[in-house]
Amino acid sequence: MTEPAADADMALWTPEQVCQALACRRSWLYDQVQAGRFPVIRLGRQLRFRPAEIATYLDTHTHVVASEPPPPGPARAPRRRRRPVHRADPPPT
Secondary structure (H helix, E strand, O other), X not given: OOOOOOOHHHOOEOXXXXXXXXXXXXXXXXXXXXXOOOOOEEEOOEEEEOHHHHHHHHHHXXXXXXXXXXXXXXXXXXXXXXXXXXXXXXXOO
16 A cells, blocks of 8 residues: 555645746635636645646646638728818918
8 A cells, every 4th residue: 555645646736836836926816716617626725736736727728729810800991081170371470
């Protein structure tokens, strides 16, 4: 039987470790946890995270950037030019 501390599946990360791994702010992480969008384990008031669940979260929330530019949108109508304002000559002094 293996020791629980030596088992990689049992490893838990602190919020600081998650923020360092994701290069995110602690406030963002807490907002995601509070909204129920980020997997978390609560140990009393402490938050802990499983690295495997974080990897799964990243896999499901990864957006692929298209290599081609998006198709052009609808053509815009040309802007109308303003007519120049003709001012009267200033009164003679």
